[in-house]
Amino acid sequence: MSVMKKIMIFGAASAIASETAKCFAKEGADLFLVDLNLDRLNTVKNDILVTGGKANIEVMAFDATNFEGHNDLINSAIEKMGGLDALLIAHGTLPSQEKLNQNPKDIVREFNINGLSVISLASFAANYFEEKKSGCIAAISSVAGDRGRQSNYIYGSAKGSISIFMSGLRNRLSKSGVNVLTIKPGFVNTPMTVDMPKNLLYASPQKVGELIFKAMKSGKDIAYTPGFWRLVMFIIRHIPEGIFKKLSL
Amino acid sequence: MNLDSYSSWGRYPKIKPKDAKRVFWINEFPNLEEIEGNILPYGLGKSYGDSCLNENGTLIDLSGLNKFISFNEETGLLRCEAGVTLATILDYFVPRGWFLSVTPGTKFITVGGAIGNDVHGKNHHKMGTFGCHVTQFELLRSNGTRTICSPEQNSELFSATIGGLGLTGIITWAEFYLKPCPSAFFAMESVKFGSVKEFFEINEASDKDYDYSVSWVDCSAGGNNLGRGLYTRGNHASPKDYNLPPLPKPGLIPFPFDAPFINNLSVIAFCMLYYNKQFTKKEASIVHYNPFFYPLDAVDGWNKAYGKNGFLQYQFVVPFGNDEYTVNTILREVVKSGMSSFLTVLKTFGNIKSPGMLSFPRPGITLATDFRFDGEKTLKELAKLDEIVKFAGGILYPAKDARMSGKDFFDFYPEANEFVKYIDPKFSSSFWRRVNSN
Numbered sequence: 001m002s003v004m005k006k007i008m009i010f011g012a013a014s015a016i017a018s019e020t021a022k023c024f025a026k027e028g029a030d031l032f033l034v035d036l037n038l039d040r041l042n043t044v045k046n047d048i049l050v051t052g053g054k055a056n057i058e059v060m061a062f063d064a065t066n067f068e069g070h071n072d073l074i075n076s077a078i079e080k081m082g083g084l085d086a087l088l089i090a091h092g093t094l095p096s097q098e099k100l101n102q103n104p105k106d107i108v109r110e111f112n113i114n115g116l117s118v119i120s121l122a123s124f125a126a127n128y129f130e131e132k133k134s135g136c137i138a139a140i141s142s143v144a145g146d147r148g149r150q151s152n153y154i155y156g157s158a159k160g161s162i163s164i165f166m167s168g169l170r171n172r173l174s175k176s177g178v179n180v181l182t183i184k185p186g187f188v189n190t191p192m193t194v195d196m197p198k199n200l201l202y203a204s205p206q207k208v209g210e211l212i213f214k215a216m217k218s219g220k221d222i223a224y225t226p227g228f229w230r231l232v233m234f235i236i237r238h239i240p241e242g243i244f245k246k247l248s249l
Numbered sequence: 250m251n252l253d254s255y256s257s258w259g260r261y262p263k264i265k266p267k268d269a270k271r272v273f274w275i276n277e278f279p280n281l282e283e284i285e286g287n288i289l290p291y292g293l294g295k296s297y298g299d300s301c302l303n304e305n306g307t308l309i310d311l312s313g314l315n316k317f318i319s320f321n322e323e324t325g326l327l328r329c330e331a332g333v334t335l336a337t338i339l340d341y342f343v344p345r346g347w348f349l350s351v352t353p354g355t356k357f358i359t360v361g362g363a364i365g366n367d368v369h370g371k372n373h374h375k376m377g378t379f380g381c382h383v384t385q386f387e388l389l390r391s392n393g394t395r396t397i398c399s400p401e402q403n404s405e406l407f408s409a410t411i412g413g414l415g416l417t418g419i420i421t422w423a424e425f426y427l428k429p430c431p432s433a434f435f436a437m438e439s440v441k442f443g444s445v446k447e448f449f450e451i452n453e454a455s456d457k458d459y460d461y462s463v464s465w466v467d468c469s470a471g472g473n474n475l476g477r478g479l480y481t482r483g484n485h486a487s488p489k490d491y492n493l494p495p496l497p498k499p500g501l502i503p504f505p506f507d508a509p510f511i512n513n514l515s516v517i518a519f520c521m522l523y524y525n526k527q528f529t530k531k532e533a534s535i536v537h538y539n540p541f542f543y544p545l546d547a548v549d550g551w552n553k554a555y556g557k558n559g560f561l562q563y564q565f566v567v568p569f570g571n572d573e574y575t576v577n578t579i580l581r582e583v584v585k586s587g588m589s590s591f592l593t594v595l596k597t598f599g600n601i602k603s604p605g606m607l608s609f610p611r612p613g614i615t616l617a618t619d620f621r622f623d624g625e626k627t628l629k630e631l632a633k634l635d636e637i638v639k640f641a642g643g644i645l646y647p648a649k650d651a652r653m654s655g656k657d658f659f660d661f662y663p664e665a666n667e668f669v670k671y672i673d674p675k676f677s678s679s680f681w682r683r684v685n686s687n
Contacts, residue, residue: 015273039276043316050317050329051341191273191313197251 004136004217006081008032008074010064010121011091013040015190016140018047019209020088020216025053032058032077035091056081064091064117065109071124078128086136086216087125089118092159094192097152107154115158119165126169129178137173138181138216139166143224145184146233149249170221179219183212186229255308258552259297260559261622261651264304264679273313275330275421281309281391287677288391290415292332292359296366297562298651300414300680309419311361317341318422326384328424331361336546338427339538348430348485348538350382354594356543361420366648367412367605369598371461371542377601378610379425380411386423391675395421400604409671412605414647416672416681431487433496435461435541438482438533441524445476445576445595452597455482461541468593468618469520471584476577477524478595486535497537510554511621516591545592555621561651563631564609564617566598567643572614575641579616579634586630593618606664606671609646617649628652647680658684 007024011017012033021031025048035041041059048057058080062073078084095110118139129135144152145159163182170180187193187202208225215223224230239247252265267286270279281288287306294301314332321327325347327338335349336356342348353368362368367380376382385399388410396418398407410417438459442448448464455462459482466478486493545551552560567575576595583590593616600612620627631652638645644661645653659665672681 040274043275046318047316050320050327052345191271194271198254 004085005029006032006083006085007088008034008077008081008084008086008125009088009090010034011089011140012059013037013044014090014092014192015205016185016188016209016212017088017090018044019206020090020212021209022048022051022053023210023213025049025055025057026051028053028055029085030056030058030081032060032081034060034062034064034073036063037061064121065112067117067120070117070120074121074124074128083132084125084128084135086138087122087129088212088216089121089137089139091117092140092192094152095155097150097154100154110154111158111161113158114155115161118162122165122169126173126178130173130176133177136179136181136216136219137166137169138183138212140183140185140212141166143184143186143229143233147237147244151249179216179221181215181220182222183215183225184222184229184233185225186232254294255291255302255310256294257298257301257651258295259561259622259651260552260555260557261561262299262302262679263559264299264302266303266308267305269308269310271310271313272332275314275316278309278389278419278421280393281389281419281675282393284675288675289678290331290361290365290419292362293334293357295355295358295362297649298647298680299683300366300647300650300678301362302679303677304679306677311419312359314421325427325429326424327427328422329360330422331386331420332359334359335363342427343430343433343538346429346431347427350426350428351376351379352542353379354543355546357546360423360425361415364411364420364423365413365415367603367608367610368648369610371463371596373601373610374456374462374597374599375460375601376428377599378412378603378605378608380603380605380608381601383411383423383425383604386410387421388418389421390418391673406671408604408606409668411603412608413668413671414607414678414680416676416678418673418676430485431489432485432493433538434486434491434493434535435483435538436486436491436533437536437541438531439527440480440482440531441477441527442480443474443477445573445580448476448478448480448595449573451480455480456597456599458484460484462596464595465523466580466593466595466616467520467524468580468583468590469517470524471581475584476580478593479524479527483536483541491535493535494537497539511556511560511591513587519591555619558622558624560619560621561627561631562617562619562649563634564615564646564649565634565638565643566609566611566613566615566646567638567641568611568613571641575637575643576614576616578637582630582633582637583618586633588620588623588627588630590618590620606668607647607662609644609648611644613643617646650680653684655684655686 007029013035038061045057092114141162142159144156145163148156166182188208189202190205211225284307289303291308291310311332314330316330318328352370363379367378369378388396462482464478464480595616597614598610
């Protein structure tokens with residue numbers, strides 16, 4: 001268990017990440033919360049303060065696809081909090097595959113949000129943590145990134161790029177004592193999935209948020225949240241391609 | 250969007266909205282005026298009948314509006330969004346020494362719903378209704394205005410909205426007092442009574458010394474056993490006075506499937522076992538707040554036990570006076586009808602007045618009981634009970650209702666004629682259309 005007192009979170013107003021933020025705040029950590037919308041961030045900040053965080057909470061409205069601003073933003077968080085122990089990158093969108101099939105020009109934007117912006121942010125932070133020789137970089141990938149399926153393979157391939165990037169980063173930073181955590185949530189009942197019919201596989205954002213908190217504290221490499229998805233995806237990954245391509249998934 | 254999930258707790262009547270809109274951010278509501286047809290706020294659908302339903306209209310689902318806004322550690326004043334559940338409040342605040350001032354028999358309701366139905370609990374005789382502890386809330390009307398309502402500011406709208414069945418607008422956030430509690434546990438006593446008369450004797454002796462009281466009545470027993478039951482009373486348990494057990498592990502058992510487990514036989518068996526599980530006249534124990542307040546919450550979706558036709562709950566209050574006679578007459582009628590009811594609850598209301606215009610609780614005795622829906626037969630039996638209640642000057646509870654007549658509703662609640670002035674023109678519910686059409 002490592003001590004994490006200064007945490008920066010991207011996508012902090014999301015249902016999952018705001019729950020993780022609550023867990024850290026309850027332990028007395030300072031938070032630097034980033035999301036698109038300042039009003040939402042302030043709502044989340046108040047919620048965290050009421051539920052038991054006595055911590056200092058900074059909020060910042062920022063669009064993660066503003067790549068030029070990545071380095072400055074991370075540096076200003078480090079400056080504001082007097083250092084950084086962990087970075088959680090949790091922002092993302094769930095685009096409709098069907099709409100992307102019709103308008104392929106939107107693919108660049110979705111890939112920037114769900115893939116490249118994460119890779120860029122983690123890379124800037126990596127240089128800081130590598131020098132510090134401790135800390136944790138966590139990013140939310142997805143079970144959808146484990147294998148391409150016709151229903152959401154643009155989202156899946158962007159998430160998959162995160163998984164592969166994080167694997168490489170982990171390899172690079174392991175000798176520096178920096179923990180690199182890939183988080184792979186399954187279905188979660190959040191605003192992102194509001195239009196989808198729910199079934200027993202859906203988990204609550206509270207549960208997933210807490211599992212991410214625990215995974216970050218314990219120094220895990222890859223965390224499926226909840227854990228049963230590890231088995232589900234093991235099976236899905238091992239279906240021979242000849243059969244898999246014929247399935248309607 | 251799956252509209253099937255927007256049912257009421259009794260799963261009767263079976264009606265569907267044409268649309269539902271989920272709201273996740275307090276400042277990002279859809280434009281209500283642009284929605285076609287009627288709208289109604291919806292929380293967790295724990296109202297039993299049709300007051301939370303809007304057939305062919307639109308429901309505004311507020312369960313995603315679940316953030317806390319502020320809390321005063323000195324006074325216990327909590328402000329939160331309307332979709333925060335009582336369960337969440339207990340999770341965060343009991344460990345810090347605060348409890349809900351008033352809670353009904355389920356914690357899986359939203360704050361907005363608690364106000365809209367002005368819910369009551371086992372401590373009505375000491376604390377009144379939920380609405381008695383509300384200091385202010387924000388009301389969003391269909392024209393987009395947001396109004397702060399409190400006893401001082403827009404007091405008529407405040408009063409109309411408490412117990413106003415969601416018809417006056419959408420509560421976006423509310424502020425109310427929690428009360429200090431010494432632990433998560435209650436010192437509870439369970440006393441057997443053999444008749445309604447004995448219930449009243451025990452009740453009179455208990456009211457002063459016990460903050461919480463409620464009774465279960467054996468609705469399967471007639472003859473000499475008519476009106477027998479168990480009287481439960483309790484107080485918050487302080488670690489100074491009691492050895493408190495360790496905190497129980499959380500967890501819900503889901504009810505597996507729709508099945509009419511509740512029938513005459515199972516009810517008689519259950520009641521017999523339940524009444525006789527206690528050998529002695531009086532038993533004392535220390536229990537966690539979950540079994541004390543929310544025994545049924547332990548089984549997620551217990552309403553399915555009534556089968557897919559659903560069930561009706563019947564709750565009335567009759568003023569003190571000929572209350573004993575009335576309760577006995579009703580119980581006799583229920584036993585005679587053979588309607589199965591495994592949960593019948595008896596409790597006296599105190600005289601703390603709620604600010605709510607259409608608030609149900611008033612001084613007297615209240616009885617609540619469940620009946621499986623068996624078509625016309627059930628409705629006819631309940632109409633008989635109506636006559637007994639009306640004869641005694643009693644009234645019924647809209648949050649539990651799916652069948653009272655419009656005439657009865659306006660007779661029970663003459664304030665409703667004043668209330669209509671505060672209804673938002675865009676808002677309506679299946680309940681409201683029903684009581685205004687027959």
